[in-house]
Amino acid sequence: MPITDWDDAYANAAHIPGAEEFLREWPMRTAALRAASPPERLHYGSGARQTIDLYRPKTASQGLTVIVHGGYWMRFSPEEFGFLAAGPLARGQSVAMVSYTLAPEARIAAITAEVAQAVTLAAATVPGPIRLTGHSAGGHLVTRMGCRGVLPAAVAARIDHIVSVSGVHDLRPLLRTQMNATLRLDSAEVLAESPALQSPLDGLRLTCAVGGIERPEFLRQNDLLANIWRGLGADSRVMHLAGKHHFDVIDALADPAGVLTRALLDQSFS
Numbered sequence: 569m570p571i572t573d574w575d576d577a578y579a580n581a582a583h584i585p586g587a588e589e590f591l592r593e594w595p596m597r598t599a600a601l602r603a604a605s606p607p608e609r610l611h612y613g614s615g616a617r618q619t620i621d622l623y624r625p626k627t628a629s630q631g632l633t634v635i636v637h638g639g640y641w642m643r644f645s646p647e648e649f650g651f652l653a654a655g656p657l658a659r660g661q662s663v664a665m666v667s668y669t670l671a672p673e674a675r676i677a678a679i680t681a682e683v684a685q686a687v688t689l690a691a692a693t694v695p696g697p698i699r700l701t702g703h704s705a706g707g708h709l710v711t712r713m714g715c716r717g718v719l720p721a722a723v724a725a726r727i728d729h730i731v732s733v734s735g736v737h738d739l740r741p742l743l744r745t746q747m748n749a750t751l752r753l754d755s756a757e758v759l760a761e762s763p764a765l766q767s768p769l770d771g772l773r774l775t776c777a778v779g780g781i782e783r784p785e786f787l788r789q790n791d792l793l794a795n796i797w798r799g800l801g802a803d804s805r806v807m808h809l810a811g812k813h814h815f816d817v818i819d820a821l822a823d824p825a826g827v828l829t830r831a832l833l834d835q836s837f838s
Contacts, residue, residue, distance in 0.1 A: 574744040577785040578640075578736075580704075580814040590815040597651035597822070605657060607650070607665070612689040613682065620686055621646045621665040622693065623653045630660035631696035631728070633832065634687055635821075638704030638734075641671045641679055642750055649703070654822045655829035661699070664690035668709075672750045676739070676761050683709045684718050697728035699832050703818050707735020707776075711763040711793060714772050714802075724769050731775045731832045733821065734786050734814055737793035738764040741785070768797045774804040775831050779812030786814065807831065 571577050581587035607621035633656040637649035646665035653663040666686040668679050691698055702710040713719055714730045739758040742748055759765055768774065774797055778790035787808070794804040809817055809827065820826035 571741070571785070574741055575746050577783060578742070578745055578747070580783065583783060584813050584815055587815060591648075594648040594651060598647060598649065601651050601654050607653075610664075610689060610693065612685045615669050615682075617645070617667045617669050618682060618685070619667045620690055621650060621653075621667075622690065623657050623663040623665070625657055625660050625662060627660055629662040629694060629696065631662070631699065632664060632690055632694040633661040633699045633701065634664045634666060634690055634710070636666045636668075636683055636700070636702035636706035636709045638702065638706045639670075640747060640751075641676055641705045642747070643670065649706075652703070652818060652821050655824045655826055656699075656821075656832065658824035659829060659833055661833070662694040664694070666690075672752060675752055675757065677757055680709060680712045680718065680761060684713060687713055688720060688723050691723045691726060696726075698723070698726045699729045699731070700727065701731040701733065701821065701828070701832055702735070703733045703821075704814070705736065707732035708737060708739075708763065711735060711737060711774070712761065712766075714768050714774065715763055715766040716769055727769065727772065729773045729775065729832060729834075731777060731828065732790075732793065733777050733828065734779065734782060734790065734817060735776065735793070736786075736789050737776075738762045738789060764793050764796050767800055768802040770801065772797070772802045774802050775807060776804065777807040777809060777817070777828060777831065779814060779817035780808045780810045781812065782814050782817070
């Protein structure tokens, strides 16, 4: 069936029972992690939200994991999503939680540039392989980092794996949503900022993961990028997490033994 209501197609909370509980719980989980492992605050720009919370493991760092939060580029921050650092952190990763200027103050192209600045600073701070992961809008932003010409070549060469969780990879449908009054996307920007319409870095490893009971449009967006980039030479795979929706799918990243943490840090897809 064709989509006739694009706002409903991209609505999540309205289709998740008890959605408000997740929104209340995330900052509390983040506060608990911050108390146990206080992060270092880095500034990659002069803007109020151009910051990184860098969590360092208690043992020798095994590399850098960069996490970018979601919220349709319009809301949230590491204060809500910092708890996602717990999984990689417990596995010996230094974890950079990236904050960025939100729409409408910044357009998506500017947010992409900010995240690239943040990744570059984090890479200069922490040696070793780089793994990128993000949820929803964050999934879009980390896959933008996997497009050619976004990151400096030396930083891009260190990327070991990108895991997009419930990402939006083709922005063209958002032109038909009410949220575009805030995002201010136009036809040129959606073409330039859609990872599915760009070419991946050579040799890139990509996992596109999504909850098995998410909205149909998120299932489509998830599988779309893996399929397109596989045809362009990326080593890509798709994961559907059975029984998970848009808000609880990320628990598998916050858990050191979670399937997303294991997928992110695995050295192979076997």
